[in-house]
Amino acid sequence: MTVGKQSYLSFVRGAFWASMAFSAVLAILLIATTIQVHLHEPLNSPALASMVEQAKQEPGNAELKAELRALDLLARKAYFTSLWQLRTGGILLIVGVTLSLFLWKAHAFLQPTSTPLPQPATPQSSWWAEQSGSRKLLAYAGIAVVFIAAASTFFVQGHLAGVSRSPSQQPALSSQRLSKGWPAFRGPGGTGVSHYDTAPVSWDGETMSGIRWKTPVPRDGNSSPVVWDDRVFITGGDEQVREVYCFSLQNGRLLWRHEVQIPSVTSGSEPMVDTETGYAAPTAACDGRRVFAIFPTGELICLDLEGRKVWAQNLGVPENHYGHSSSLITHEGILYVQFDHAEGRLMALEGRTGEMLWENKRDRLSWASPICVNTGTRQELVVVDNAKVSSFDPETGSLLWSHDCMYGEVGPSPAYADGVVYVTTEYSPVAAIQTPSGDSSRILWRWDGDLPATASPVATQNHLFLATAGGTVSCVSADSGKTVWYKDFSEGFYASPVIAGSSVYAIDRAGVMRIFQAGAEYREIGNPKLGEACVATPAVIDGILVVRGEKNLYCIEGDSND
Amino acid sequence: MCRSSLAIPFGMFIVIALGALSNVVAVNRFPRPEFQGGYEQPPTVFPAARPELFGYMDIAVLAGALCLAAWLALKKRSRKGVFLLTVGAVAYFGFFRKGCICPVGSIQNVSLALFDSSFALPIAVGLIFGLPLVFSLFFGRVFCSSVCPLGAIQDLFVLNPVKVPRLMSSVLGLLPHLYLGAAILFVATGAGFVVCRFDPFVGFFRLNAPVGMIFWGGGLLLLGMFVARPYCRFLCPLGVLLGWSSLLSRRHVTITPDTCINCRLCEDACPFDAIRVPTDPGQAQEPRSRSVRRVLLHSALLPLWMLLGGLGGYFAGDALSLAHHRVRLAERILDEEAGGSDNVSLESRTFRAGTVPVPSLVQQAQAIRKTTKKGSALLGIYLGLVIGLGILRFSLQRKRTEYTADTQHCLSCGRCFQACPQEHRRLANISKKGTE
Numbered sequence: 001m002t003v004g005k006q007s008y009l010s011f012v013r014g015a016f017w018a019s020m021a022f023s024a025v026l027a028i029l030l031i032a033t034t035i036q037v038h039l040h041e042p043l044n045s046p047a048l049a050s051m052v053e054q055a056k057q058e059p060g061n062a063e064l065k066a067e068l069r070a071l072d073l074l075a076r077k078a079y080f081t082s083l084w085q086l087r088t089g090g091i092l093l094i095v096g097v098t099l100s101l102f103l104w105k106a107h108a109f110l111q112p113t114s115t116p117l118p119q120p121a122t123p124q125s126s127w128w129a130e131q132s133g134s135r136k137l138l139a140y141a142g143i144a145v146v147f148i149a150a151a152s153t154f155f156v157q158g159h160l161a162g163v164s165r166s167p168s169q170q171p172a173l174s175s176q177r178l179s180k181g182w183p184a185f186r187g188p189g190g191t192g193v194s195h196y197d198t199a200p201v202s203w204d205g206e207t208m209s210g211i212r213w214k215t216p217v218p219r220d221g222n223s224s225p226v227v228w229d230d231r232v233f234i235t236g237g238d239e240q241v242r243e244v245y246c247f248s249l250q251n252g253r254l255l256w257r258h259e260v261q262i263p264s265v266t267s268g269s270e271p272m273v274d275t276e277t278g279y280a281a282p283t284a285a286c287d288g289r290r291v292f293a294i295f296p297t298g299e300l301i302c303l304d305l306e307g308r309k310v311w312a313q314n315l316g317v318p319e320n321h322y323g324h325s326s327s328l329i330t331h332e333g334i335l336y337v338q339f340d341h342a343e344g345r346l347m348a349l350e351g352r353t354g355e356m357l358w359e360n361k362r363d364r365l366s367w368a369s370p371i372c373v374n375t376g377t378r379q380e381l382v383v384v385d386n387a388k389v390s391s392f393d394p395e396t397g398s399l400l401w402s403h404d405c406m407y408g409e410v411g412p413s414p415a416y417a418d419g420v421v422y423v424t425t426e427y428s429p430v431a432a433i434q435t436p437s438g439d440s441s442r443i444l445w446r447w448d449g450d451l452p453a454t455a456s457p458v459a460t461q462n463h464l465f466l467a468t469a470g471g472t473v474s475c476v477s478a479d480s481g482k483t484v485w486y487k488d489f490s491e492g493f494y495a496s497p498v499i500a501g502s503s504v505y506a507i508d509r510a511g512v513m514r515i516f517q518a519g520a521e522y523r524e525i526g527n528p529k530l531g532e533a534c535v536a537t538p539a540v541i542d543g544i545l546v547v548r549g550e551k552n553l554y555c556i557e558g559d560s561n562d
Numbered sequence: 563m564c565r566s567s568l569a570i571p572f573g574m575f576i577v578i579a580l581g582a583l584s585n586v587v588a589v590n591r592f593p594r595p596e597f598q599g600g601y602e603q604p605p606t607v608f609p610a611a612r613p614e615l616f617g618y619m620d621i622a623v624l625a626g627a628l629c630l631a632a633w634l635a636l637k638k639r640s641r642k643g644v645f646l647l648t649v650g651a652v653a654y655f656g657f658f659r660k661g662c663i664c665p666v667g668s669i670q671n672v673s674l675a676l677f678d679s680s681f682a683l684p685i686a687v688g689l690i691f692g693l694p695l696v697f698s699l700f701f702g703r704v705f706c707s708s709v710c711p712l713g714a715i716q717d718l719f720v721l722n723p724v725k726v727p728r729l730m731s732s733v734l735g736l737l738p739h740l741y742l743g744a745a746i747l748f749v750a751t752g753a754g755f756v757v758c759r760f761d762p763f764v765g766f767f768r769l770n771a772p773v774g775m776i777f778w779g780g781g782l783l784l785l786g787m788f789v790a791r792p793y794c795r796f797l798c799p800l801g802v803l804l805g806w807s808s809l810l811s812r813r814h815v816t817i818t819p820d821t822c823i824n825c826r827l828c829e830d831a832c833p834f835d836a837i838r839v840p841t842d843p844g845q846a847q848e849p850r851s852r853s854v855r856r857v858l859l860h861s862a863l864l865p866l867w868m869l870l871g872g873l874g875g876y877f878a879g880d881a882l883s884l885a886h887h888r889v890r891l892a893e894r895i896l897d898e899e900a901g902g903s904d905n906v907s908l909e910s911r912t913f914r915a916g917t918v919p920v921p922s923l924v925q926q927a928q929a930i931r932k933t934t935k936k937g938s939a940l941l942g943i944y945l946g947l948v949i950g951l952g953i954l955r956f957s958l959q960r961k962r963t964e965y966t967a968d969t970q971h972c973l974s975c976g977r978c979f980q981a982c983p984q985e986h987r988r989l990a991n992i993s994k995k996g997t998e
Contacts, residue, residue: 090769101718105645127841128848134732135860135956141733142867142949146874149942152881159896160889160927161880263898263906263914311921312899314914354919 009110016103023096030089037082048075172333172351173288175374182227182539182546185283185327186496190371191416192458194540197501200558201515205531205549210558212544213252217553219243221280223327224495224536225546225553228286231255231305232539232546234553235293237279242295244284246307249546252555256307262299262314271296273323281325283369283537285335287351292335296323300337302354311354315339320365325411327369331379331394338362338370338383346370346383348397358397364388366410368425368456373416375435382414382421389414389423389433391441401441405431412452412496417459420444420478426453430464432481445481449474454535456496458504460518467493467506473514475522485522489514494535507534511549530554617686623654624690624709628697631704634976635815639985641976647708648717655711661767663687665694665705666712666800667758669742673749694800698807702814702967706794706804707974713798715763716791717975719783723790723833731835732952734796739948742799743941744882751934753886762793790833794973805970815967815974818984822964829965831981836972840962853959860954867950868943875942879935883927886934892927895920 051068058064179188179195186192203210219236226233232247242260247253273279273296284293290310294300298315318324318341326338330351337347344362349355364385372381372394381394386409390402408427415422424430429448433441447464450472457466463484464476469492475484489508497506499518503525507513511530517523532549539546545556627647634643655664663671668691675683694705706713726734741757748756758764762779765772785792794801808814817828817837829837883889895910897903899920913923967978979985 087769094766094769104721105718130728131956133729135953137729137733138736138949138952138956141736142870142946145736145945145949146870146942149874149878151877153877153879156881156884158880158884158893159900159902160893160924160931261899263910309899311919313919349919353921353925355922 005110009107012103012107012110016100016107019096019099019103023093023100026089026093026096030086030093033082033085033089037079037086045075048072175331175372175379178288178330181229181286181288182225182541183287184226184285184329185224185369186371186413186456186458186498186537187540189331189373189416190327190329190369190413191373192456192496192498192537193417193460194498194500196540196542198543198560199500199503199505199540200543200545200556200560201503201526201528203528203556203558205511205529205554210528210556212555212557214552214554215247215252215254216551217245217548218254218257219280220278220551221548222276222278222325222535223280223283223548225539225548226284226286226291227539227541227546228288228291228305232553232555233284233286233291233293234548235280235282235284235295237295239273239279242279242297242299244291244293244301244303244307246291246305247553249541249544249555252553258301258303258307258309260293260295260299260301260312262301262312271298271317271323272319272321274321277323277325277367279323281323283327285328285330287330287333287335289333290351292328292330292351294324294326294328294337294339296320296325298324298339300354302335302351310352313354319343320367322367322409325367329370329372331372331381334394336370336372336381336394338366338368340364340366340385346392346397348394360392360397360399367454368410368413371414371416373421375419380435382416384410384414384423384425386410389421389431391421391435401436403431403433403441403443405433405443405446411454413456415457415459415464417464417478418461420459422457422459422464424451424457424466426451426469430457430466430476430481432464432478447476447481447483449476449483450486452493455493455506458497458499460499463518463520465497465499465504465506465518467497467514469494471508473497473506473516475520484520487516487522496537498538498540500540505538505540505545507538507547509533509535513538513547528558617684620659621686621689621693624693627651627709628693628705631708631974632697632701635704635707635974636701636813639819639976639979641980644708644974644976645717648714651709651711651714652718655709656715656763656767659711661711661761661764662758663690664711664761665690666710666798667755667761669799669803670745670749670755670757673746677750695803695807698804699810700812702808702811702969702972702974703801703804704974706801707976710794710800711767712761712763713791713794713973715766716783716786716793719786720790720833721787724788726789726835728835731795732956735952736945736948737796738798738802739945740941741797742802743944745799747882747934747937747941748885750937751883751886751930752888753883753930753934756885757799791973795834795971808972809970811969814969815972815976815979817965817967817978818982819979819988820984822966823984824964825983826965827981827983828978831977833977834971834973834975836968837978838962838966838968840964841960848959853957856957857954860950860957864947864950864954867946867953869946871942871944871946871949872939873942875945876935876939878942879938880931882938883931883934886927886930888923889927889930889934892920892923895923 048071051071055061055064055068184190187194200210205211208214217234217236219238219241221236223235227249230249232249234245236243236245244258244260246255248255279296281296282294284291290302290304292302298317300315301312302310304310318339320341326340329336333351334357335349335351337349339345339347340362345359346362347359348357350357362385364387366385368384370381370383372379379394380391380400382389382391384406387406388402388404389406391400392398393400406423406425406428408425410425412425419435421433421435422430429446431446432444434444435441450468450470452466453469455467457464459478462478464478466474471489471492473487473489477484491508491510491512493506493508495507497504502518504516504518505513511532511534513528513530515525517525530547530549532551534547534549536548543557543560547554547556631647634640634647655661668687671683671687672691674681697704708714745757748754762782765775765779782793824840829839891909891913894907895913898906898910
């Protein structure tokens with residue numbers, strides 16, 4: 001090797017060690033800087049934090065604010081300087097490592113190498129053995145892969161494998177079919193009018209006379225019973241637990257109960273729930289295939305008729321100062337949710353999947369529930385708030401008509417009969433609105449008198465009946481809007497009156513059912529007692545009444561009104 | 563400076579350096595200020611799309627580099643030239659073009675175009691995928707030799723390579739097939755681009771990567787000092803396709819320019835164990851009938867391997883489907899609903915805040931799982947075929963009289979002919995003619 005090449009080699013060797021040392025020192029410095037940055041994050045400095053606290057307590061201290069800003073700026077500058085140092089150091093490190101590699105290769109290139117002598121081929125006596133070994137090893141590896149692959153299925157037994165929550169493909173039941181049950185708050189369409197003409201008129205809850213069964217409801221609630229086929233659905237709950245119950249209509253046996261636990265989207269917020277409203281005020285709804293329930297916590301759940309969860313959503317805790325109480329309603333397989341609060345929405349969800357079909361923003365509050373009625377020409381979804389009553393196309397959510405005729409805190413839901421929608425609340429006189437057969441609706445008349453605070457009115461073709469918290473019942477002419485008759489009872493009404501055949505059923509807070517003729521004259525039919533307080537609206541099914549008392553659920557089949 | 567004695571401390575140093583580097587790239591982002599009172603967040607600014615011209619420039623550079631690589635390896639037979647091209651590939655395709663899009667990852671783009679009719683494959687991506695294959699079909703794996711940035715960066719780290727035992731490499735050789743199949747499967751099911759997600763070196767090229775990726779790539783480079791180019795040999799999915807086309811190549815790198823003198827120097831020089839050694843003429847031959855029986859037996863077993871692979875793949879579908887984020891999310895939400903998790907994850911919380919209900923997610927996840935199971939059964943059949951054919955290959959008796967390049971696995975790096983005495987003699991003759 002020439003002297004010149006030797007000196008090159010020495011230079012390369014020295015440069016290699018120098019670049020190694022440079023890179024190693026840089027690497028150590030970078031690690032140290034990173035640790036320092038993590039340990040002493042400038043923005044989390046105690047001095048800055050204490051100044052922020054002090055500034056919160058002394059919002060008018062301008063000097064402190066200026067000092068805080070200066071320190072904050074300094075901290076941010078320090079942070080960005082650290083980032084710059086780390087990034088620049090990283091680039092230098094890559095340069096150092098690359099240089100080291102280059103010098104390594106250069107050294108190998110310059111190093112004197114003697115051409116090796118040709119070597120005799122190694123004996124290949126093991127060639128066959130190697131071939132055989134490779135075959136065996138490959139086969140073992142293949143079997144091992146198959147075994148591991150097959151075994152993996154046992155190690156990833158997740159929930160997906162066992163869950164059968166694909167939405168039912170059965171078609172939705174028609175409204176006509178659904179009206180033969182009591183599928184929502186105030187029955188079919190939410191109008192309070194039963195499909196059946198007959199209902200019991202005499203019973204005694206204390207002696208169990210005329211009572212088919214009486215069963216305690218595990219948790220309290222102001223929601224009303226919903227009946228479909230041979231099942232009664234009802235909700236109950238408190239701050240800790242919300243539940244959906246299913247009872248047998250035949251014998252009152254609790255068939256299943258489903259505890260609702262839907263993780264909240266927004267953490268930390270608690271619902272505002274008035275003690276009178278409670279945690280189970282909204283009534284469930286049933287579309288004949290599934291049952292839906294909502295709670296003041298924003299939890300919305302869909303269960304199949306066996307109590308298995310189909311889907312659930314947490315709509316977020318509503319900012320509603322009495323607590324959410326609007327009930328659910330379904331139509332043709334679609335679930336309608338009136339979710340009134342500060343950022344309220346009226347939503348249409350696909351019943352099978354919970355998928356949002358449409359939603360309308362609502363900027364007003366109410367505690368009333370929607371009704372869904374056929375006006376003869378079309379289906380309308382009518383909702384009310386503290387300013388207006390509005391009607392929407394249930395399929396598209398488009399606004400059909402609206403009237404600014406409401407004020408106050410709206411609890412009663414709209415009533416409907418023969419093309420006329422009636423809305424009212426305490427301090428807001430009754431408005432009778434003719435649903436349009438043509439382009440626009442119009443208010444037929446207003447009526448002022450004893451007005452309900454919570455109980456919804458109920459209407460026939462000729463009369464409107466209003467039961468109030470003060471204990472009065474008024475009958476108003478549907479044609480003229482004049483008072484037809486007026487009756488003062490001893491106890492107020494929170495539960496909404498319902499109609500079966502030609503009889504009105506209005507149960508007062510003491511649990512006495514006021515049954516009277518739905519006609520132009522007040523004619524008493526009966527005053528049977530439940531035996532306990534009641535604020536829930538009864539369900540009427542073909543000669544049967546299902547009533548929720550304060551603690552118990554009753555199925556009544558006493559003498560009928562036919 | 564003894565190479566072997568220095569290799570270990572040098573490797574340790576690289577690890578420390580990578581550790582430091584990972585800290586650099588993994589440093590926390592600047593915390594978002596908690597603005598209050600009227601401050602409006604500025605709109606998100608997205609960088610402008612890269613001009614189309616640059617895409618065509620990449621293709622031109624790639625084509626030029628492939629031509630140059632083929633010329634250097636096959637015509638010029640210059641190891642130095644190949645090495646310099648390797649450095650150039652790291653600089654251009656690696657650090658300048660940030661390692662994207664690379665032909666290895668483009669397998670997924672092509673697969674997506676095949677499985678998703680709504681995805682139109684850009685011409686540039688198609689060419690980036692196709693050019694290396696076409697060149698491989700004519701000249702062998704010249705793309706791997708010095709053009710691929712992933713291979714090139716590993717090649718620079720080859721310091722003290724050791725031979726991988728043949729038995730081990732025969733099993734490890736299954737991994738690229740598995741990776742290729744999994745990459746296509748995950749694209750077909752929508753699980754994502756797994757090759758890109760686990761690209762080991764893109765983090766270095768971009769100077770920003772998750773810590774895991776830095777350690778993954780760093781580990782491979784460290785390993786690559788002793789086991790040359792481990793990613794290329796035991797993982798690269800494109801290597802499978804290039805190997806197949808290289809098998810059919812019209813021309814391929816030859817070790818010796820003349821008659822092989824069986825000196826064995828090339829075998830030692832090749833760090834990739836891609837040289838076929840001559841069979842020993844003195845070795846006792848196996849009776850032909852026995853060989854034929856074995857070949858027939860393993861040929862008959864091929865369908866069994868495919869069936870076994872298909873079954874294993876089908877059962878592995880449950881696990882493989884978890885690669886899809888919708889399946890993982892559905893499992894997580896169901897687990898939360900079943901009370902299996904104490905906390906609600908950010909993903910499930912975000913999902914619940916949307917308008918898609920859980921049953922739809924569950925239904926979607928179940929459909930994805932079903933598709934994945936079908937796909938993984940096909941993947942299993944393919945792997946079974948690979949295993950069966952591998953066993954069959956080891957059952958064949960071939961006679962060789964000289965050292966030749968394994969056209970399927972040879973990376974055309976030129977180390978073998980650099981070590982060949984016949985090559986040295988040729989170069990000496992050329993030099994002598996030049997001086998005359």
